[in-house]
Amino acid sequence: MTRRHSQLDLRVYIVRIRSKDGMFRFDLQPTADAGELAAKILEITKNADPSSITLSDKPNGAEQQLSGLVGYTLQALNIKHGDLLYLKYKTYDEQGPTGQSATTTAASTSNASDDKAEPKRPWELVNEEPVDVYWRSRDGKIPRKRDAKFCKHGDKGMCDYCMPLEPYDAGYHKDKAIKHLSFHAHLRKLQPAQGSTLASSSSTANLPPLQPESYSVKVPCPTASHPSFPQGICTTCQPAAITLQPQTFRMVDHVEFASKEVVDRFIDGWRKTGVQRFGFLIGRYEPYAEVPMGIKAVVEAIHEPPQHGDPDGLTVALPWEDEKRIKELGSWCYLDEEMKKNGKGPIEVLGQIFTDLTAQPDDRSKLVYKRHPQSFYMSSLEVIFAAKMQAAHPTVTRGSRTGEYGSRFVTAIVTGTEEGGVDIQSFQVSEQAVAMVQADMITASRNPQVIIVQKETEGRYIPEVFYRSKNQYGIEVKESAKPTFPVDFLLVNITHGFPLQPSPLFRSPKGFPIENRHGIEEQTTDKLLAEINQIDAASVVASPIDSSFEARRAREKVAKWLSDWHLLAYWNQVEIIGREDIKAIAKVATSPNFEEATVLDPLLERDGWQTLTAVAVESAPSKSRNTGSLSRPMDNDGFEEIPPELLEEMGMDVDSGSRPRSRLDTGPGASTSSGTKMCPHCTFENDASARDCEVCGLPL
Numbered sequence: 001m002t003r004r005h006s007q008l009d010l011r012v013y014i015v016r017i018r019s020k021d022g023m024f025r026f027d028l029q030p031t032a033d034a035g036e037l038a039a040k041i042l043e044i045t046k047n048a049d050p051s052s053i054t055l056s057d058k059p060n061g062a063e064q065q066l067s068g069l070v071g072y073t074l075q076a077l078n079i080k081h082g083d084l085l086y087l088k089y090k091t092y093d094e095q096g097p098t099g100q101s102a103t104t105t106a107a108s109t110s111n112a113s114d115d116k117a118e119p120k121r122p123w124e125l126v127n128e129e130p131v132d133v134y135w136r137s138r139d140g141k142i143p144r145k146r147d148a149k150f151c152k153h154g155d156k157g158m159c160d161y162c163m164p165l166e167p168y169d170a171g172y173h174k175d176k177a178i179k180h181l182s183f184h185a186h187l188r189k190l191q192p193a194q195g196s197t198l199a200s201s202s203s204t205a206n207l208p209p210l211q212p213e214s215y216s217v218k219v220p221c222p223t224a225s226h227p228s229f230p231q232g233i234c235t236t237c238q239p240a241a242i243t244l245q246p247q248t249f250r251m252v253d254h255v256e257f258a259s260k261e262v263v264d265r266f267i268d269g270w271r272k273t274g275v276q277r278f279g280f281l282i283g284r285y286e287p288y289a290e291v292p293m294g295i296k297a298v299v300e301a302i303h304e305p306p307q308h309g310d311p312d313g314l315t316v317a318l319p320w321e322d323e324k325r326i327k328e329l330g331s332w333c334y335l336d337e338e339m340k341k342n343g344k345g346p347i348e349v350l351g352q353i354f355t356d357l358t359a360q361p362d363d364r365s366k367l368v369y370k371r372h373p374q375s376f377y378m379s380s381l382e383v384i385f386a387a388k389m390q391a392a393h394p395t396v397t398r399g400s401r402t403g404e405y406g407s408r409f410v411t412a413i414v415t416g417t418e419e420g421g422v423d424i425q426s427f428q429v430s431e432q433a434v435a436m437v438q439a440d441m442i443t444a445s446r447n448p449q450v451i452i453v454q455k456e457t458e459g460r461y462i463p464e465v466f467y468r469s470k471n472q473y474g475i476e477v478k479e480s481a482k483p484t485f486p487v488d489f490l491l492v493n494i495t496h497g498f499p500l501q502p503s504p505l506f507r508s509p510k511g512f513p514i515e516n517r518h519g520i521e522e523q524t525t526d527k528l529l530a531e532i533n534q535i536d537a538a539s540v541v542a543s544p545i546d547s548s549f550e551a552r553r554a555r556e557k558v559a560k561w562l563s564d565w566h567l568l569a570y571w572n573q574v575e576i577i578g579r580e581d582i583k584a585i586a587k588v589a590t591s592p593n594f595e596e597a598t599v600l601d602p603l604l605e606r607d608g609w610q611t612l613t614a615v616a617v618e619s620a621p622s623k624s625r626n627t628g629s630l631s632r633p634m635d636n637d638g639f640e641e642i643p644p645e646l647l648e649e650m651g652m653d654v655d656s657g658s659r660p661r662s663r664l665d666t667g668p669g670a671s672t673s674s675g676t677k678m679c680p681h682c683t684f685e686n687d688a689s690a691r692d693c694e695v696c697g698l699p700l
């Protein structure tokens with residue numbers, strides 16, 4: 001199969017920097033983080049105090065702190081191809097003496113606190129995620145029980161057989177079949193935790209252990225002995241030979257889908273159309289207890305961007321223009337100090353997911369088993385795509401000298417199993433893969449199993465690339481990776497699963513339509529207003545006004561209805577209420593406890609909400625007006641029964657029982673009220689008048 005991401009942004013910008021040391025040129029992608037630019041700038045400055053570095057698009061004035069730009073892409077900062085930026089900085093010498101002497105002189109002056117502050121290095125400026133703060137503050141050691149056979153001491157004693165293990169203990173990982181070290185175990189292995197009595201933070205011994213891989217020629221050459229590449233090159237500025245090896249650690253250990261429904265609704269897009277779907281994973285990073293110092297990505301929703309699907313692939317418009325809005329929306333979701341203390345981060349974009357599903361021709365109820373050891377897990381095109389996405393979503397960390405290292409952006413693929421069922425496979429690509437893509441060294445092949453190493457051209461230097469493999473005699477040999485090498489060298493496996501006792505963040509009993517699913521389901525303001533009336537939101541009042549049990553249940557019902565990512569994203573997009581109102585909705589929708597009497601109060605008090613619910617009542621057809629919620633019989637899920645005529649109006653199916661059934665629940669072969677007939681073989685929804693299925697051709 002082929003998978004196309006034809007609108008991928010492959011441009012490279014040249015950004016020029018003028019400083020007191022001369023003029024410099026850097027090649028950067030528009031999606032590169034300013035942190036990448038900052039790292040390059042640090043290389044061309046001499047003895048610079050990083051906290052003093054400023055950039056401006058004018059020779060004088062409008063200077064911006066370089067550290068303040070980190071975390072934004074060049075595009076976001078409006079830096080364009082060919083732009084000339086002016087760099088200013090102070091050296092440590094200009095800043096006055098540092099270290100011991102500075103502290104003693106400072107003590108005798110009036111502005112002691114200013115002088116005392118040591119210059120900040122890039123990694124000291126970053127704001128790590130709660131999950132990183134969580135692991136950094138723990139030793140991560142693996143506790144062991146007293147060994148009945150070998151321990152010769154009592155219950156309180158300790159010996160070599162029961163002493164806690166280091167978080168990177170190889171034997172433990174082998175026993176538990178954990179194939180990769182977690183990021184923090186990897187960090188701890190490189191730099192064991194140091195007691196506070198050891199060297200101060202300014203000592204070189206405390207330099208962060210990591211530095212992002214770079215396979216580009218250093219410009220300008222650190223020796224300053226020749227003109228910059230491509231005019232000149234020497235052994236100092238050219239990248240060293242690369243030996244590809246499977247990565248021993250991973251930035252994320254596990255992907256947890258908060259509920260089966262999240263994935264099922266996503267796959268539904270394929271079921272209903274027969275074309276592949278793409279989505280972004282929305283949720284938060286948290287500690288993962290199954291792996292020493294582990295991190296899991298907990299997926300609460302799948303946001304579907306504009307896309308064009310085909311039966312054998314899909315096209316997504318990138319860069320994703322909505323990403324900034326979605327990120328901001330995530331930051332408005334509920335997050336308290338207790339959650340942060342437990343390592344839970346904000347709601348954010350965790351990665352991507354796409355389907356690669358094809359029904360078996362002889363049995364449409366089963367899927368084709370496509371991705372296995374004899375074919376591929378990720379195609380070369382997908383690997384390159386994932387590398388670009390990871391590069392665009394760097395992880396900030398104090399463990400790296402640039403303040404950034406790797407990425408926690410994961411790729412999940414929904415595909416057929418050996419038995420014909422459906423399953424998910426989760427991956428990241430290695431830091432080597434990302435660095436090779438950033439150096440424009442590799443490209444996808446028609447053969448999905450191999451990656452092509454680019455040919456050297458004017459302005460593109462390609463170092464030697466090797467990989468190790470076993471030859472026909474079973475002996476390990478070093479082979480040149482030119483012109484191609486197997487994609488497997490670049491893959492990092494991530495486990496995935498569902499919680500045994502799901503407690504999803506978004507708890508709406510019946511989902512609002514998913515965005516960008518034109519032709520399958522539509523998000524409309526009519527539907528929104530109808531649902532507001534359906535839950536009788538206009539008559540719900542705040543807890544100080546009515547503290548009765550019924551009023552509390554009514555508030556809980558509204559909170560539950562609001563608790564839907566797709567609805568949240570829709571509010572935020574149509575802007576029928578103000579920004580502050582949406583912030584209040586986001587917080588309510590993600591609150592941990594809907595049974596709390598006051599949960600809805602901050603929203604109910606807002607003018608925007610009151611106006612909206614009033615408008616909804618005005619817009620409702622007269623027959624559904626003036627029916628108080630308490631006069632209606634309650635269904636056993638705590639929701640009132642909805643009059644059948646209103647259900648029909650909302651495109652809902654009405655069956656013989658009293659429960660509303662959404663069209664999503666329609667069983668195979670059933671004809672729905674809105675005039676479609678679902679194929680019993682492939683579940684495609686055909687026109688009601690069709691006799692054979694449009695997708696699989698079998699009789700309906």
Ligand SMILES: [Zn+2]
Pocket residue numbers: 146147150151152153157158159160161162163
């Ligand atoms: Zn012992």
Ligand SMILES: [Zn+2]
Pocket residue numbers: 221222223226232233234235236237238
């Ligand atoms: Zn050189």
Ligand SMILES: [Zn+2]
Pocket residue numbers: 679680681682683684693694695696697698
């Ligand atoms: Zn069919």
